[in-house]
Amino acid sequence: MVFFSVDKLEPICKDIRADILRMTEAAGSGHPGGSLSAVELMTVLYFNVLNHRPQELEWSERDRFILSKGHACPVVYAVMARSGYFPVEELLTLRKLGSRLQGHPNMKSLPGLESSSGSLGQGLSVANGLALAAKIDKRDYRVYCLMGDGELQEGQIWEAAMTAAHYKLDNVCALVDYNNLQIDGKVEDVKGIAPLKEKWLSFNWHVIEIDGHDLEQVEKAYAEAKQIKGKPSIIIAKTIKGKGVSFMEDVAGWHGKAPNSEELEQALKEIYVQEGSTLKN
Amino acid sequence: MIVKMKMKPTRDGYGEGLLELGKTNPLVLVLDADLSKSTRTDWFMKEFPERFFDIGIAEQDMLGTAAGLALAGKIPFVTTYGVFVAGRAWDQIRTTIAYAELNVKIAGAHGGISVGPDGATHQALEEITLMRVLPNMILVVPCDAIETKKATLALASLQGPAYLRFTREASPVFTSESDIFEIGKSITLKKGTDLTLIGCGPIVYEALMAAEELNKLGISTRVINMHTIKPLDKETIIKAALETGAIVTVEEHQVMGGLGGAVAEILVQNSPVPVEMIGIQDTFGESGTPEELAEKYGLTSRHIIEASKKVLKRKTCRA
Numbered sequence A: 001m002v003f004f005s006v007d008k009l010e011p012i013c014k015d016i017r018a019d020i021l022r023m024t025e026a027a028g029s030g031h032p033g034g035s036l037s038a039v040e041l042m043t044v045l046y047f048n049v050l051n052h053r054p055q056e057l058e059w060s061e062r063d064r065f066i067l068s069k070g071h072a073c074p075v076v077y078a079v080m081a082r083s084g085y086f087p088v089e090e091l092l093t094l095r096k097l098g099s100r101l102q103g104h105p106n107m108k109s110l111p112g113l114e115s116s117s118g119s120l121g122q123g124l125s126v127a128n129g130l131a132l133a134a135k136i137d138k139r140d141y142r143v144y145c146l147m148g149d150g151e152l153q154e155g156q157i158w159e160a161a162m163t164a165a166h167y168k169l170d171n172v173c174a175l176v177d178y179n180n181l182q183i184d185g186k187v188e189d190v191k192g193i194a195p196l197k198e199k200w201l202s203f204n205w206h207v208i209e210i211d212g213h214d215l216e217q218v219e220k221a222y223a224e225a226k227q228i229k230g231k232p233s234i235i236i237a238k239t240i241k242g243k244g245v246s247f248m249e250d251v252a253g254w255h256g257k258a259p260n261s262e263e264l265e266q267a268l269k270e271i272y273v274q275e276g277s278t279l280k281n
Numbered sequence B: 001m002i003v004k005m006k007m008k009p010t011r012d013g014y015g016e017g018l019l020e021l022g023k024t025n026p027l028v029l030v031l032d033a034d035l036s037k038s039t040r041t042d043w044f045m046k047e048f049p050e051r052f053f054d055i056g057i058a059e060q061d062m063l064g065t066a067a068g069l070a071l072a073g074k075i076p077f078v079t080t081y082g083v084f085v086a087g088r089a090w091d092q093i094r095t096t097i098a099y100a101e102l103n104v105k106i107a108g109a110h111g112g113i114s115v116g117p118d119g120a121t122h123q124a125l126e127e128i129t130l131m132r133v134l135p136n137m138i139l140v141v142p143c144d145a146i147e148t149k150k151a152t153l154a155l156a157s158l159q160g161p162a163y164l165r166f167t168r169e170a171s172p173v174f175t176s177e178s179d180i181f182e183i184g185k186s187i188t189l190k191k192g193t194d195l196t197l198i199g200c201g202p203i204v205y206e207a208l209m210a211a212e213e214l215n216k217l218g219i220s221t222r223v224i225n226m227h228t229i230k231p232l233d234k235e236t237i238i239k240a241a242l243e244t245g246a247i248v249t250v251e252e253h254q255v256m257g258g259l260g261g262a263v264a265e266i267l268v269q270n271s272p273v274p275v276e277m278i279g280i281q282d283t284f285g286e287s288g289t290p291e292e293l294a295e296k297y298g299l300t301s302r303h304i305i306e307a308s309k310k311v312l313k314r315k316t317c318r319a
Helices: A006-027 A032-036 A039-049 A070-082 A088-093 A123-137 A155-166 A187-191 A196-202 A215-227 A261-271 B010-024 B041-047 B059-071 B082-088 B090-098 B113-118 B127-132 B145-157 B204-216 B234-244 B259-270 B290-296 B301-314
Strands: A064-067 A143-148 A172-178 A206-211 A233-238 B007-009 B028-032 B052-054 B075-081 B105-109 B138-140 B162-165 B170-172 B187-190 B195-199 B221-225 B228-230 B247-254 B275-280
Touching (some): A006 A039, A032 A070, A064 A070, A070 A088, A123 A155, A155 B059, B010 B028, B010 B145, B028 B059, B075 B145, B082 B105, B113 B290, B127 B259, B138 B145, B187 B204, B195 B259, B195 B301, B204 B221, B221 B234, B234 B247, B275 B301
Parallel strands (some): A206 A233, B028 B052, B028 B075, B075 B105
Antiparallel strands (some): B138 B228
8 A cells, every 4th residue: 555645635625625625616616625624534534544445445354434524525535545545527517417426415315325324323223233343354454434513513423432442443543623613603603522631531542632634643643543453543633624724724614614615725725825826626 | 714723923923934034134233121031022132132232212222223233233133112212213124224224124013093992102103204305214013923034034135124013912823834925015915806905913813804704795806915015015015996996094093194095195196986994093992802992993804894895885886
């Protein structure tokens, strides 16, 4: 498996951000905010961490990734396309009638997705089931699960947290995209979830806290989680909703709103500002 | 004259079915939510402890975990009371399981008002409605312990999500091991030409007793055991309407959207005939013995006979 160094990952992250914006603009709807905040987490996962074969989807030993925060599917579709699951051009079919890229992930329409999701709070349970099966069969694959922070208000997450610790599912690595925003405002204003680290520690998880946009920290966190035995791990990634686009950053309103064409153009300029105005395809 | 058969709870049929699956199918796993002594999954647990998972009092988590197990190629049988699995975990069943067509088998124990003294909170009266409205879902309501065991085995061989409804109380065993059970194919237990009783679950026995009385009165009564609510045996229903002209549906369940609703949908679109529905008439249950509750809530053969006479009055003569 090819390993991408940080300086190779940075341009990929730019492309992923551009993909998210382009596909939601083309769709006229979608969830850019919570997709942009997860870009580094997902890029490192799909390019460096996941043991997977994009050309051999049924490979039984593959690591599994569950997108519990299903609305962030733009970032997942983008990393899937960029890592070889399907052509990048297909990204622009997001949410269109007949598209394989449904508004929320449909595993029946897009091979490569490990579950269908969209109703929050359910993915960690699913991840546990996959991990449990691996333990039963003495298989080595790992299971990753990305959750939103607002999503942690769902009780089922905590049921699953208990299950993972109870069954010592050290093959589970959960991720929290901790951008502190939900639809109706700041998470701490709607229903506070802090202190997160202490909560997960008390649920008998190994906890890793990082800056979710620092590629090196993300890399190290995944590696650390892999070493932990006897308990599941969670990476609490402090992120910024809408990261990479100045007018979207830390703004609740960009949770589920697509950019229009002017906003897209502005956003792309900001993303590629380091490399001049050449737009990649 | 129907010989009084032995009495056995349908949940025992489920327990036995699981034991057999444990021996023959290594992919089968069983999950429960702290009710294994009641649901009979503890029989499987004792024989195959490494394949049994008590997820605790966490039904939504249990369904999600089962989804993950199914994604990994296992055949999980998720078990708890009908009120909890069909109610509390409905979204999990809908969005994570049915939408993705996952191979999860959902066993809803303690279906019906015959749950008895526990009262309304534990008497599941809505699962048929809740489950049949889900695309890709298979829904089976067996009539006795023997049929419940067969259904359990049959569902393990089928690919895709399925719901199995069974009950708490000992009920008459009136089918035999040699009867053929096929998902989606109803069983005509009694031939008849004047009206048809279509039922599901242990209450089908009450329908048989009612038919016996009606036959004595010269009313030739057909009885159909509609064990599979989804996919529904439409052909047999339409045939019964065309050939007998009057239907009484019989279920230990709300009359809205259950078996009665399902049958009515078919008839109204194909061969409308008068229909009377035996079932819970839009109320919750309450504490009582199963016998008292059946009497009070209109679920006995006597009530079925009354409904039959009523539906016959509404039947127009055919040339």
